[in-house]
Amino acid sequence: MTFGRLSKIGNVEFSATTNEDVTYENEVTDRPVEDLGYISDHVKQKPVKFSISGVVVGEDAFTKLKTLRKYCQGKQTYKYIGRNVMYNVVIESFNTTHNVDVSNGFEFTMSCKIIKQANSKIVKIQGKDPASKTKKGSVKVQTEKNKSLGKKVKQKRKVDKQKHSKYKNKEKTALEQRRKRTRKSM
Secondary structure, three states, X not given: OOOOOOOEEOOEEOOEEEEXXXXXXXXXXXXXXXXXXXXXXXXXXXXOXXXXXXXXXXXXXXXXXXXXXXXXXXXXXXXXXXXXXXXXXXXXXXXXXXXXXXXXXXXXXXXXXXXXXXXXXXXXXXXXXXXXXXXXXXOOOOOOOXXXXXOOOOOOOOOOHHHHHHHHHHHHHHHHHHHHHHHHHO
């Protein structure tokens, strides 16, 4: 046991850490070759995994238990300090034992993994975007939702005046003929 040594994950300090196992693992591909047997042509490092077992006791043991359970539910990474120091740690599993041996706390085992996270990056566009019909150097960006989506939109059209007057005259004559027919039928 490491009673005198500080060990913690995030803001939760353990009373004692009884075991700490760290696993470094690689994925190696093997290809069969006729006279040589197998050759390895690719090696990829897998995430570092480690497991901790220990004890938490004291008046604040229940508060620490609630915090550790919260750590298991989130996507946040934590720093682990013990015999080893690990960054970007995510808890994969957390098991507790509550028995007679530890009356004012609990024993635990925890499996953790070190993860790599991708960061987003903003890139400035140089020149004209070929997809949009904007002036050189500017980029057309839609910042709001289209408010006219699914609604009838009024549009102004250029109309040839001669064609318009012919259409109106035809409409007038057709209307007059309908009126004459309705008068005759009465």
